[in-house]
Amino acid sequence: MTTTSPAPEPTASGTAVRRKEDARLLTGRGRYVSDLTLPRMRHVAFVRSPLAHAHITSVDVSEALETDGVSAVFTGDHPALASVSLRAQSGLPGYVETDQPPLARGKVRFAGEAVAAVVADDRYHAEDGAEGVDVEYEPLSPQVCAWASPEEITDPVHDEAPDNVLLSRTFRAGDVEAALAEAAVVVDREVTTNRHGGNPIECRAGVARYEIADRKLTFWSGTQVPYIVRTQLAGLLDLPEGNIRVIAPDVGGGFGVKAVLYPEDVALCLMAMAMPGVALKWVEDRVEHLLSATHAREHRYVLRAGFAADGELLAVKADAWCNAGAYSVYPWTAGIEPLMAGGLLTGPYKLAHYECTVRGVTTNTSPSGPYRGVARPSTVFAMEALMDSGARALEMDPIALRRRNLILPADIPYTMPSRLVDDSGAYEACLDQALETFGLEGWRAEQQRRRAGGGKPLGIGIGIYNELTGLGRAASAGPRMAFRTGHDACTVRINPDGAVTVFSGVTSQGQGLETTMAQVVADALGVTYDAVEVRIGDTDESLWGFGAFSSRQAVIGGGAAHLAGEHVRGKALALAAALKEAPVEDLDLRGGEVYMAGQAKSIISLAEVARVAYLQSDRLPEGFEPGLEGTKFYDPIRGAFAAGVQLGALEFDPATGEIGILSWVCVEDAGRIVHPVIVDGQIAGSIAQGIGGAMYEHLVYDEAGNLTTGTLLDYLMPTSGEIPELTIGHVSTPAANPTGVRGVGEGGTLAPNAVVAGAVADALGVEVDDLPVTPASVWTLLQGVTP
Amino acid sequence: MQISLTVNGERHRVDVEPRRTLADALREDLGLTGTHLGCEHGVCGACTIVVDGRPVRACLMFAVQADGASIATVEGLAADDGTLHPLQEAFSRCHGLQCGACTPGMLMTALHLLDTEPAPSRDRIRAEMAGNICRCTGYVGIVDAVESAAARQRELAPEA
Numbered sequence: 051m052t053t054t055s056p057a058p059e060p061t062a063s064g065t066a067v068r069r070k071e072d073a074r075l076l077t078g079r080g081r082y083v084s085d086l087t088l089p090r091m092r093h094v095a096f097v098r099s100p101l102a103h104a105h106i107t108s109v110d111v112s113e114a115l116e117t118d119g120v121s122a123v124f125t126g127d128h129p130a131l132a133s134v135s136l137r138a139q140s141g142l143p144g145y146v147e148t149d150q151p152p153l154a155r156g157k158v159r160f161a162g163e164a165v166a167a168v169v170a171d172d173r174y175h176a177e178d179g180a181e182g183v184d185v186e187y188e189p190l191s192p193q194v195c196a197w198a199s200p201e202e203i204t205d206p207v208h209d210e211a212p213d214n215v216l217l218s219r220t221f222r223a224g225d226v227e228a229a230l231a232e233a234a235v236v237v238d239r240e241v242t243t244n245r246h247g248g249n250p251i252e253c254r255a256g257v258a259r260y261e262i263a264d265r266k267l268t269f270w271s272g273t274q275v276p277y278i279v280r281t282q283l284a285g286l287l288d289l290p291e292g293n294i295r296v297i298a299p300d301v302g303g304g305f306g307v308k309a310v311l312y313p314e315d316v317a318l319c320l321m322a323m324a325m326p327g328v329a330l331k332w333v334e335d336r337v338e339h340l341l342s343a344t345h346a347r348e349h350r351y352v353l354r355a356g357f358a359a360d361g362e363l364l365a366v367k368a369d370a371w372c373n374a375g376a377y378s379v380y381p382w383t384a385g386i387e388p389l390m391a392g393g394l395l396t397g398p399y400k401l402a403h404y405e406c407t408v409r410g411v412t413t414n415t416s417p418s419g420p421y422r423g424v425a426r427p428s429t430v431f432a433m434e435a436l437m438d439s440g441a442r443a444l445e446m447d448p449i450a451l452r453r454r455n456l457i458l459p460a461d462i463p464y465t466m467p468s469r470l471v472d473d474s475g476a477y478e479a480c481l482d483q484a485l486e487t488f489g490l491e492g493w494r495a496e497q498q499r500r501r502a503g504g505g506k507p508l509g510i511g512i513g514i515y516n517e518l519t520g521l522g523r524a525a526s527a528g529p530r531m532a533f534r535t536g537h538d539a540c541t542v543r544i545n546p547d548g549a550v551t552v553f554s555g556v557t558s559q560g561q562g563l564e565t566t567m568a569q570v571v572a573d574a575l576g577v578t579y580d581a582v583e584v585r586i587g588d589t590d591e592s593l594w595g596f597g598a599f600s601s602r603q604a605v606i607g608g609g610a611a612h613l614a615g616e617h618v619r620g621k622a623l624a625l626a627a628a629l630k631e632a633p634v635e636d637l638d639l640r641g642g643e644v645y646m647a648g649q650a651k652s653i654i655s656l657a658e659v660a661r662v663a664y665l666q667s668d669r670l671p672e673g674f675e676p677g678l679e680g681t682k683f684y685d686p687i688r689g690a691f692a693a694g695v696q697l698g699a700l701e702f703d704p705a706t707g708e709i710g711i712l713s714w715v716c717v718e719d720a721g722r723i724v725h726p727v728i729v730d731g732q733i734a735g736s737i738a739q740g741i742g743g744a745m746y747e748h749l750v751y752d753e754a755g756n757l758t759t760g761t762l763l764d765y766l767m768p769t770s771g772e773i774p775e776l777t778i779g780h781v782s783t784p785a786a787n788p789t790g791v792r793g794v795g796e797g798g799t800l801a802p803n804a805v806v807a808g809a810v811a812d813a814l815g816v817e818v819d820d821l822p823v824t825p826a827s828v829w830t831l832l833q834g835v836t837p
Numbered sequence: 838m839q840i841s842l843t844v845n846g847e848r849h850r851v852d853v854e855p856r857r858t859l860a861d862a863l864r865e866d867l868g869l870t871g872t873h874l875g876c877e878h879g880v881c882g883a884c885t886i887v888v889d890g891r892p893v894r895a896c897l898m899f900a901v902q903a904d905g906a907s908i909a910t911v912e913g914l915a916a917d918d919g920t921l922h923p924l925q926e927a928f929s930r931c932h933g934l935q936c937g938a939c940t941p942g943m944l945m946t947a948l949h950l951l952d953t954e955p956a957p958s959r960d961r962i963r964a965e966m967a968g969n970i971c972r973c974t975g976y977v978g979i980v981d982a983v984e985s986a987a988a989r990q991r992e993l994a995p996e997a
């Protein structure tokens with residue numbers, strides 16, 4: 051893991067180099083799938099179900115086919131699609147496997163499900179055609195609530211699961227009942243969290259083209275996971291994997307929503323295969339996105355915790371329901387949220403006695419899928435609610451109570467009650483720094499001043515969290531899917547002119563991975579940042595990468611990039627040594643020049659070494675093959691936990707319920723930092739999404755299963771007017787991986803629910819059980835306490 | 838319908854259906870895909886361009902309404918030799934962009950702000966930019982960038 055060759059002076063890592071992506075993205079020259087135009091391209095519009103649950107009795111496409119510009123209409127029964135189903139698989143005992151058709155067959159299971167697809171010469175005509183598709187439905191009784199009692203279920207969503215439960219699992223450690231019996235205080239909480247979603251500014255987009263002569267399919271897709279998409283498509287389309295090329299060029303945000311292979315994606319590819327040589331393009335609009343891209347975070351937790359008199363957390367007992375929506379999200383399964391919830395509910399706190407039953411329940415709503423932070427914004431809220439209740443019951447300071455229970459450096463490695471192994475002990479260090487930056491004393495004084503002298507009530511909220519990042523093969527075992535995500539590959543190639551091209555398996559939806567990979571390779575290899583070009587997002591170019599999820603890419607893709615860079619550095623130095631007849635151990639490669647120990651002047655340039663390797667085989671020493679490149683995989687086996695603490699001071703207007711954020715501090719342990727500004731950008735962006743989920747974003751279904759928040763006028767995402775100035779700090783404990791980094795993509799989303807709800811409780815003395823916290827909910831809560 | 842418009846100083850004649858949005862005409866008929874679409878119902882601001890000196894949502898305007906208009910889009914911001922506009926420079930330096938989907942709209946909104954108010958406070962910047970949604974940055978870098986670009990522009994044009 052550590053380098054044995056003389057270490058190059060790191061020049062690129064740790065500095066805020068200019069992002070490689072910026073020049074094109076700032077000048078309108080980005081290459082997004084939405085922008086792609088190909089010869090003979092046609093456009094697709096989907097016809098979507100207006101009903102949440104119904105049998106399809108007939109589909110009449112005759113009028114659509116008559117529409118100007120329309121060339122084809124597909125339905126679920128079309129021979130090109132009829133035999134294909136997306137079936138999210140898992141080996142977990144009791145998991146109920148169900149099918150998701152690319153276009154609905156026989157029945158629709160949520161309002162917004164695609165029922166037919168119209169192909170036309172442009173999107174306008176495709177939408178005209180879609181209006182001409184006549185679908186007859188026979189309504190069934192819809193179920194939108196994931197914690198309804200079984201008697202309320204008249205028509206199950208899937209026949210295979212009469213109680214709508216697709217998955218249930220109990221996590222157990224120690225003896226919860228005995229520990230609760232001994233506790234000095236026992237507290238109960240029942241909390242729910244609000245359904246919301248990722249909503250990247252670029253919606254889902256795909257272009258598929260099939261060439262029948264060589265049976266090759268190219269799929270340009272705004273996906274976070276091009277290699278998983280290729281593997282899954284190969285099975286679904288019955289094509290050799292090598293005949294499929296998935297290209298994810300510039301992608302306008304992802305946040306997990308684009309880590310899913312959607313039925314629309316599969317339908318697009320199947321339709322392209324039925325129309326060889328014609329490129330088919332589908333770019334959804336925001337209304338479709340809100341209706342049918344994956345949602346997340348609609349959970350309910352029934353919780354009980356026991357504390358000793360000194361504040362020690364003795365036991366946690368929990369029941370959790372996660373609304374999985376109409377289909378088990380492909381390929382992650384309906385286990386994605388419940389398993390994460392049960393595995394990480396206890397967060398950064400030491401605990402011996404734990405029992406938690408989690409369920410993934412199918413309903414007639416849009417499917418739930420991965421969204422930045424997966425389940426943990428809800429579990430941190432639930433856990434911190436227990437902490438606050440415990441502190442009140444014990445009349446203890448809530449921060450002291452938390453501190454009493456944190457996993458400390460001396461406890462590392464700490465086996466959590468779910469048997470995940472925490473390698474971070476930085477919670478208290480983050481807490482101390484966050485408290486100091488925040489100025490807790492000052493805010494407490496201000497709170498007292500307002501209590502005594504009037505003024506808007508002020509509350510302080512806190513969230514402490516552990517973000518499991520960079521999951522290796524041992525840590526990603528939970529869902530027991532058909533594939534085990536743990537490794538990524540990277541190829542480093544020195545070109546004949548000495549410049550470097552990196553083929554990395556990572557993908558980027560704004561995280562600046564081209565930049566980060568270039569920094570890592572530049573330092574591992576010994577060249578300048580500017581000499582490195584990075585290619586990502588094309589399955590025909592790079593060997594392998596599982597993609598962007600679980601804050602894994604800096605850790606895993608970065609690890610592979612470092613190892614590949616080091617490997618090729620070794621090769622280049624060996625060749626240089628042979629060419630110059632110098633001992634290799636005395637040589638060093640820096641800034642693209644090879645130096646002999648103790649000499650200031652370079653003995654040979656990397657460009658000349660490369661020229662020999664490719665163009666002058668007559669000069670190649672005995673035993674050397676031509677070319678200069680290497681590929682390495684990296685798998686961290688476990689993962690790197692990243693500690694984080696957020697604190698907020700919020701004020702509330704008792705007359706209107708209006709909420710003002712006065713201060714927001716976050717301190718995280720990102721390990722060693724490759725690009726400080728990118729890291730802070732990830733943290734700031736994820737906090738903003740967390741605040742959005744805590745205070746604004748709510749996807750609401752009525753009882754009939756109609757989405758009532760179907761535009762951005764009803765679904766509110768925070769703007770620069772709502773997100774406050776954020777103060778971000780770091781502690782840095784390098785992780786045990788090649789670059790020492792810890793993932794930072796998601797941590798920021800984990801705390802805002804807890805911070806905002808905690809601040810309400812602190813300011814107004816009312817417990818917040820349901821999210822989001824809005825002026826209306828604050829006002830309503832206040833009616834219960836003030837006369 | 839035949840219309841003519843001037844985009845970033847260049848005259849174009851296009852034949853459009855009356856229902857075609859200006860955003861689609863720019864992106865698909867003129868190939869200027871720098872103007873992005875994030876909602877197509879006038880909320881997100883990704884499609885913001887400047888029409889006859891005023892910021893406009895290109896998804897809410899029909900192309901035919903722009904007949905004879907003079908339009909500025911993100912493609913026209915940098916100088917012909919590729920030198921970035923101070924706003925583009927500042928967005929890069931301050932990390933005012935991640936995925937770049939909201940960026941063209943942010944830049945055009947900020948361009949209009951700095952044209953009309955050379956020295957906006959951070960609060961003013963936040964208020965003026967609040968019609969544009971960014972899902973990536975948490976806005977800190979965007980506000981920093983606009984503030985820094987304003988300062989730079991004042992340096993470059995000190996006569997005021």
Ligand code: FES
Pocket residue numbers: 873874875876877878879880881882883884885894895896897
């Ligand atoms: S696309 Fe025009 S405002 Fe969103």
Ligand code: FES
Pocket residue numbers: 251302303560933934935936937938939940970971972973974
């Ligand atoms: S940079 Fe991605 S939406 Fe703003």
